[in-house]
Amino acid sequence: MRPPSAQSHDLAVVGAGAAGLWSALCAGRRLARKQLPPDRLSIVVLDAREKFGAKILMSGGTRCNLTHVEVTPDDFRGGNRNRIARVLRAMSEKEARRIFEEELGLPTKTEPNGKVFPADDSARSVLQALVRGLERHDIAVRGGSRCVDLVPKGDGRWQLHCVDPGGAPLPPLFARRVILGTGGLSFPKSGSDGAGLEMMRRLGHTIVYPVPALTPVVLDSPYHAHLAGIATPVALDYLEDGRSVARCVGPMLWTHFGLSGPAALDVSGLWARTRADRPTIRREVFASFLPEESTESLEARWLESARRHPASTLRTLVTDLPRRLLDTLLEHSGLDPARPLAQTPKDERRRALLALLRFPLPVIDVLGFNKAEVTSGGVPLEEIDPKMESRILPGIHLVGEMVHVDGRLGGFNFQWAWSSGCVAGESAVDALLSPPGGDLTLHTRR
Ligand SMILES: Cc1cc2nc3c(=O)[nH]c(=O)nc-3n(C[C@H](O)[C@H](O)[C@H](O)COP(=O)(O)OP(=O)(O)OC[C@H]3O[C@@H](n4cnc5c(N)ncnc54)[C@H](O)[C@@H]3O)c2cc1C
CATH class of the missing domain: 2.40.30.10 (Translation factors)
Incomplete structure (x- = not known):
């Protein structure tokens, strides 16, 4: 039997939750805005679960409170206010909503308390809109791929060791950039069990001790x-x-x-x-x-x-x-x-x-985490640069609940996922298109 062949990608997004899906979407949008074809960069999204996006589906009592009409840094805890403000500015609540409505075809509505929901009150519509958006940019989500280790290859690439849902190793996968959006520890049955944080700890990041929040x-x-x-x-x-x-x-x-x-x-x-x-x-x-x-x-x-x-x-x-x-x-x-x-x-x-x-x-x-909507703790913003790239692990971007920033109730945690995902997705593409040593784009397609 032939050994499984290795695959090389320009960008691997690990975790198809809100932050990972939005990162990939923003990567695709960035290429399109530069008038480059989708296959200019090879982008793949991996998720441990076959059925990804569980937390989106269960959110807001299955209605998905996807943002709030007004979002400020004071709605968040964890990181430095100015740093949070900068991330929020990159993808404001108004822009996220515009993308959902105009680009992803998802009408939204605002309730009297300022919470924004899909007009049909269906979290499934939100997930479907995100997947539709990725398809438009020719980006596939590969469910059933749990990333268990990230290894720097020394040539600027990262090797991702993944296993299938039964724990069997999958073919080796290499990527020039990785966006890690594997979530925190809340609702572990949704797929986020802290494995991403543990990988970051092994690779040298400080992890602010995770505790349950919104519980x-x-x-x-x-x-x-x-x-x-x-x-x-x-x-x-x-x-x-x-x-x-x-x-x-x-x-x-x-x-x-x-x-x-x-x-x-x-x-x-x-x-x-x-x-x-x-x-x-x-x-x-x-x-x-x-x-x-x-x-x-x-x-x-x-x-x-x-x-x-x-x-x-x-x-x-x-x-x-x-x-x-x-x-x-x-x-x-x-x-x-x-x-x-x-x-x-x-x-x-x-x-x-x-x-x-x-x-x-x-x-x-x-x-505890079984009842908590969000995690307080994770990788501190001080160890992440303004491009949401790790200051310790070049080429690795961190988004969403992986980061020690958590929002209050009302759509703020999804807004953090959209904003941090946008920064990571766009800056990963920019870095891939203009690497310090010239264009090294890998053309191996999925
Ligand atoms: C019940 C509930 C209701 C909520 N309601 C709202 C709401 O209405 N509004 C709001 O703003 N926020 C809400 N939240 C919070 C919000 O859902 C989260 O903050 C947000 O989903 C975090 O997104 P994320 O992408 O960072 O992480 P997650 O959504 O946790 O996604 C992480 C993904 O990574 C995958 N993964 C994990 N480990 C690996 C690995 N090793 N390899 C590959 N894949 C991996 C998981 O399967 C998962 O799909 C709610 C949360 C819960 C639990």
């Missing part, structure tokens, strides 16, 4: 299980050593283990990141269940109502919260919800205001 929160309280199923809008204030760090606003859901829903998910990564990096820091989370109110405005309203209706109680005054939640918050603060406000001493009134506007939530943990 439900575990409480140690006597009341949360009793409140399970109740959802209300909240603002969660996150403090470190008494200093306010972030305010996460949105719906929150009580569960039998603690909290879920957008506001709780947003706080989870901050809490878990600091626990991993600076465990001695005191972390506190306070909830406001009436986020539009301040203690002054709420007290003034209560006093006015009590003046007009002397029998008013906290229960009759606070009508915006489910009774079970209101009673629990007040009783946990040692207050009687049925007591008329007119008979409530000032210090108790003060405690009632704090129970509703600054209720301490005893967070003791967050759920």
Whole structure:
């Protein structure tokens, strides 16, 4: 039997998730914009799974919140603000949306909270649009190719060792440039299990310890299980050593283990990141269940109502919260919800205001990677140059969740995938077309 023959490509994109697919698309678009034929460079996309793009399909409750109407560096954590801003500028949310609509034929819509979805609410349409886009640039995705090792060949090329889903070695593959978009560790059953990060660690990169983010929160309280199923809008204030760090606003859901829903998910990564990096820091989370109110405005309203209706109680005054939640918050603060406000001493009134506007939530943990929408941690931006190329491994670009940048809930993580993928895809093509030592393009086609 003849040994499997080696294949050479100009660019290999490893990982056909959002970041890898967009990198390849932007590579193809770059060639087209330079009016070069698609076969000017040989580009291949590899994915461990036969059915790639699992995370796109499951995203946004299978509706895929593909970006947000307004994206700023403050919507992200991890890297340096200026570096993140620079990456975002290369492919803004408006440009990503324009490409989806005008080039990939995917109409989109904006919801009142600013989240952008495909107009047909179908994540599958997003994946199909991306694949269609790649086909237009003659770029194939090869599923069932798990990359297990990357070896520098000394002649500027990288050798990719890949195995099939059964673990059998596939024919050796060489590439002059590699874009690594193998994701973080969240939802490992979707295909991203941290293998790419481990390869980068072996090859000399620092890996910021990965922790789950955008994941439900575990409480140690006597009341949360009793409140399970109740959802209300909240603002969660996150403090470190008494200093306010972030305010996460949105719906929150009580569960039998603690909290879920957008506001709780947003706080989870901050809490878990600091626990991993600076465990001695005191972390506190306070909830406001009436986020539009301040203690002054709420007290003034209560006093006015009590003046007009002397029998008013906290229960009759606070009508915006489910009774079970209101009673629990007040009783946990040692207050009687049925007591008329007119008979409530000032210090108790003060405690009632704090129970509703600054209720301490005893967070003791967050759920793990199996429940986390995203990973905080990965290759630090300091080890990646402005072309998303590794400063340690020339010819390797890093994109998406591989990088220690994670966004808040609302389409920001896909936007990071589009923006970082664009930078990597375009700069890889530019480098391939004008290498320092002249044009060495490999013409071996897939
Ligand atoms: C349930 C859920 C819902 C989400 N909803 C949203 C949302 O609505 N909006 C939003 O902005 N973000 C959302 N996210 C986050 C978003 O999906 C991710 O941030 C984004 O998909 C990351 O893209 P990526 O390409 O970097 O990684 P991934 O999507 O994880 O893709 C990595 C790919 O690499 C492949 N791979 C891994 N290892 C190898 C290897 N060794 N060799 C070859 N291939 C490999 C995997 O099979 C996978 O296809 C959600 C996440 C989850 C889990």
